[in-house]
Amino acid sequence: xxxxxxxxxxxxxxxxxxxxxxxxxxxxxxxTSVQEIVEAAGVTKGALYHYFGSKxxxxxxxxxxxxxxxxxxxxxxxxxxAPVEKRLRDAAADxxxxxxxxxxxxxxxxxxxxxxxxxxxxxxRAERRRYHERFRALIEEGQREGVFSTATPADLxxxxxxxxxxxxxxxxxxxxxLTPQQVADHLADLLLRALRP
Amino acid sequence: xxxxxxxxxxxxxxxxxxxxxxxxxxxxxxxTSVQEIVEAAGVTKGALYHYFGSKxxxxxxxxxxxxxxxxxxxxxxxxxxAPVEKRLRDAAADxxxxxxxxxxxxxxxxxxxxxxxxxxxxxxRAERRRYHERFRALIEEGQREGVFSTATPADLxxxxxxxxxxxxxxxxxxxxxLTPQQVADHLADLLLRALRP
DNA sequence: TTACACATACCGACTGGTTAGTCTGGCTGT
DNA sequence: ACAGCCAGACTAACCAGTCGGTATGTGTAA
Numbered sequence: 001x002x003x004x005x006x007x008x009x010x011x012x013x014x015x016x017x018x019x020x021x022x023x024x025x026x027x028x029x030x031x032t033s034v035q036e037i038v039e040a041a042g043v044t045k046g047a048l049y050h051y052f053g054s055k056x057x058x059x060x061x062x063x064x065x066x067x068x069x070x071x072x073x074x075x076x077x078x079x080x081x082a083p084v085e086k087r088l089r090d091a092a093a094d095x096x097x098x099x100x101x102x103x104x105x106x107x108x109x110x111x112x113x114x115x116x117x118x119x120x121x122x123x124x125r126a127e128r129r130r131y132h133e134r135f136r137a138l139i140e141e142g143q144r145e146g147v148f149s150t151a152t153p154a155d156l157x158x159x160x161x162x163x164x165x166x167x168x169x170x171x172x173x174x175x176x177x178l179t180p181q182q183v184a185d186h187l188a189d190l191l192l193r194a195l196r197p
Numbered sequence: 198x199x200x201x202x203x204x205x206x207x208x209x210x211x212x213x214x215x216x217x218x219x220x221x222x223x224x225x226x227x228x229t230s231v232q233e234i235v236e237a238a239g240v241t242k243g244a245l246y247h248y249f250g251s252k253x254x255x256x257x258x259x260x261x262x263x264x265x266x267x268x269x270x271x272x273x274x275x276x277x278x279a280p281v282e283k284r285l286r287d288a289a290a291d292x293x294x295x296x297x298x299x300x301x302x303x304x305x306x307x308x309x310x311x312x313x314x315x316x317x318x319x320x321x322r323a324e325r326r327r328y329h330e331r332f333r334a335l336i337e338e339g340q341r342e343g344v345f346s347t348a349t350p351a352d353l354x355x356x357x358x359x360x361x362x363x364x365x366x367x368x369x370x371x372x373x374x375l376t377p378q379q380v381a382d383h384l385a386d387l388l389l390r391a392l393r394p
Numbered sequence: 395t396t397a398c399a400c401a402t403a404c405c406g407a408c409t410g411g412t413t414a415g416t417c418t419g420g421c422t423g424t
Numbered sequence: 425a426c427a428g429c430c431a432g433a434c435t436a437a438c439c440a441g442t443c444g445g446t447a448t449g450t451g452t453a454a
Contacts, residue, residue: 033414045430049414055415114224114228115228152387156380163360167359193392196393241405247404402447405444417432422428
């Protein structure tokens, strides 16, 4: 039996990534020592450096996972067969729910970019930009069709909405008065209302 | 002649605070050593610890300054003699312009809260809450008067707007296609449009 | 006016503690 | 016996904060 799953059923790399995600979100990247991570994962440094090249690498994996998931979900909603208002609303609400479901990821995402090495940072920015552009395309489509106002450049509208998504990790607390879905519906509604012609 | 101003006309505490603000924004709090700060300010550690109790204290000063300035500006706009739509629009646009004019502050503000000591953190949160509530009161006033939609709770609307304000430090770059005032007008416009009944 | 005391402003070497990453070696299944 | 998997002691670097010391200005009293 390989050691990769001893302790519980989760493979060691996963356990390390989960522990790192939680700790990075709770304490910040710099305040989290590699020692803490391996202890939380129930292994030692040898294991960590066997699977990951550096502490920085671990952080990069968090970004890669978030970006992959969000891009897939956006593609799903944007590619549906429905009026653009509905596709935008669904996509906008979905990213809110997904973000709330993974608040730790969101916390890290917008707080720790500058801890990535320059080339990893660049890579993450490029990926994020693709996401941004996909979202913007949806808005521009609606603007061309005349169902969305053209008063504000689509770029700015995207930043407006994602600002609020980003901000979720600052104020949303599970157990608050609103469920993730209710928050998502409200925020998507605000976006669509702002876009009314 | 006291040493407080030798070198140039700026007093040493100011020079230290300016250097710290810039470096914290550029590299993050943990990545900035006290040595770097004192070198950038043209003094030594002795001077820093003469005026400030700790590195953490320096960060706290940044927060205190931002909170004081923003609260004063909000009070000014909210207290004017004008319809609530205009007061809200002006306040919403002003915070955008002020934030862009001090992007370093904004960068630090939302990225470094967790680097403050627990009691300083609590203090900052309390101050920030007062600000949030003042802004919310404006929206609620408009909702009572019937000029703003009540579809979304005022609290959420505030977080929606300030999300986009925080986000500015992530995407806005001086020299971009839009002036600070143009960005502010657009973002205030989006807010007001979302609030149309 | 001079002399002495005292405070403020600052210098910079030093200390105690922490950290990311390395490396040697052992275990386990095939 | 070989290869992937991992343990844990070790190292080299770094950093916040301290502390004894120096310089300059200000008040006071002879």
